Amino acid sequence: MAYTRIHGIKTTLNKALDYIENPEKTEKQLLVSGYNVDPLSASIEYRMTAALAREVKGDYTKTGGADNLAYHMIQSFSPYDKITPEQAHELGKKWADEILQGKYEYVISTHVDKGHIHNHIIFNAVSFYDYSKYDNYKVAGYLRKVSDRLCEENGLYVIKNPKLKQKSPTHYEWEQRKAGTSWKAQIKEIIDKAILETSDYDSFKTALQKANVEIKEGKRISFRITGTEQERFCRGDRIGEDYSRDRILERLAQPKERKKVMPPVSQEKAAPGAQQQKPPATVQPVFSSYDKAVEWQARKTTLAATKELAAALLTIRNEGIQQEGDFDNRIETLTEKASSVRGTMKELNVKNGQYKDAAKYLLAFNKYLPVKQEAAKQTRFSRQRFESRYESELKAFDHAASQLEKLGVNTNVDPDKVINLVKDQDSKIAGLSASLQEVTGRIGSIRNAYELVQRIKHEQGKEQGKEQEQGRKKEKGQEI
Structure with missing residues (x-):
């Protein structure tokens, strides 16, 4: 079982x-290890990616974007989890890959110096893929949900049906709950029972006192079970979001749920000898289009006049489907088109990745070149002080120069020209992405329409079977 959390990094990225x-x-x-970045130069790379993003997309600090440099995720495993450091590291990478969708550079490290293994993941706040800023709004629940699923797949403990808005319990508290010795869990159970049995606050307090639970009234309500190892009072909002004074009063005021007793279903039979009309035989007329035939077939099923049927009929008309075999033909044609678009996008992304790297390092090279030139002018006595003052800028310049040499890019190339190439490629990729989304959407609609037609056939067959059975029973009754 892993506990997860996330917080932003505004200034102390290096530390x-x-x-x-x-x-x-x-x-x-x-x-x-790192994803799309060398851990040893991650701080420099993150800043360079952010600088290129500002050139391509604009200054986030002026357009309302967050000013975080990076985000720090932590995934902490229970000391009772049977997991090796290497397994924890791989699980952490899977966790980060799913959360970040391969769009953000990150560094992951697994710490083994404490009593429990835990992963640290620091990822760039700016995507190297589309230069978007990471949106961490209400993401904590999603982080835990993904981590829990991965833990469960790997045979680790997971809390079932957690309340994601609540503060996660400690490892100690979770072990107490598992063993059935958690006084917090006992207090919750006693409070829940008292709320069900009472309707006003005074009666509620009396019920708790009878159950050996002391109440401490103050700015916040607190509880303690007498005669146990619980020495201190515990605040209600620390027990759970439903156990503050305000929530308890709200729950007391709510009507109590009562089981509804349903009246017996009438089993009245038709009077003997009463003549019943024989249902007319179902004869399908000839229709001018396939969608009309489907609509007619659905008239006696549970799908009649539903939004699902309306969407399917619209798809059948728009795609020009005239017979059942047309479904597979349309899907095959559109699947080939989608495959072609994906291939083109892959080629453009590879080329654009090269342009982005070149632009990123050219920007940094030109930005810090004056500092490097000034360092070269320093005397033997002033050089050390100058290099100490501009250490980060000089490191960034040397890193950019080294990477440009590896890429085989001339440092005299104008970065603005490369940035324009990036923008042009981004525009083409965005157009192809929209086209791919439209094609895959059509494929999904056709599949849904086909499945609905099959369901209509199935329900229609069941309905016809019922009618035939009823007809046979009536015939036998008349014979008698």
């Missing part, structure tokens, strides 16, 4: 990366 990459915590950095 945060140094901390999670600490050799003493990561078995001499054997448990450190």
Whole structure:
């Protein structure tokens, strides 16, 4: 079972990366790796990606975007989980890959210096793929949901049906709950029972006192079970979001749920000898189009006059489907088109990735070139002080120069021209992405329409079977 959390990094990116990459915590950095970035130069790379994003998309600080440099996710495993550091590292990578969808650079490290194994993941706040800022609004529940699923798939403990808005319990508290010795769980059970049995606050307090639960009234309501190891009072909102004074009063005022007793279904039979009309035989007329035939077939099924049927009929008309075999033909044609679009997008993304790297390093090279030139002018006495003052800028310049050499890009190339190429490629990719979305949407609609036609046939067959059975029973009754 893993506990998860996330917080933004605004200014201390270097310190945060140094901390999670600490050799003493990561078995001499054997448990450190990066996605689309070298962990040792991640701080520089993150800033370069953000700088290129500002050139392509604009300054986020002026357009309302968050000013976080990166985000720090933590995935902490229980000391009772049977998991090796290597397994935890791989599970953490799967977690990050699913959360970030391969669009953000990240560094992951697995710490083994504590009593429990835990992963640290620091990812760039700006996507290298589309230069969008990461939206962390109400993401905590999603992080935990994905982590829980991965843990369950790997045979680790998982809390079933957690309330994601609540604060996660500690490892100790979870173990107490598992063993049935958690006083918090006992208090919750007693409060829930008292609320069901009472309707006003005074009666509620009396019920708790009878159950050996003390109440402490103050700014916030607190509870303690007498005669147990619980020494201190615990605030209601610490027990759960439904256990503050306001929520307890709201729950007391709510009408109590009562089981509804349903009247017996009438089993009245028709009077003997009463003549019943024989249902007319179902004869399908000839229709001018396939959609009209489908609509007629659905008239006696549960799908008649539904939005689902209306959507299917619209798809059948728009796609020009005239017979059942046309469904497969349309899907095959559109699938080939989607495959072609994906291939073109892949080629453009590879080329654009090269343009982006070149633009990123050219921007940094030109930005810090004056600092490098000024460093070269320093005397023997002033050089050390100058290099200490501009250490980060000089590191960024050297890194950019090294990467441009690896890419085989001339440092005299105008970065603005490369940025224009990036924008042009982005525009083409966006157009293809929209086309792909439209094609895949059509494929999905056709499949849904086909499935609905099959359901109509199935229900129609059942209905006809019932009518035939009823007819046979009536014939036998008349014979008698």
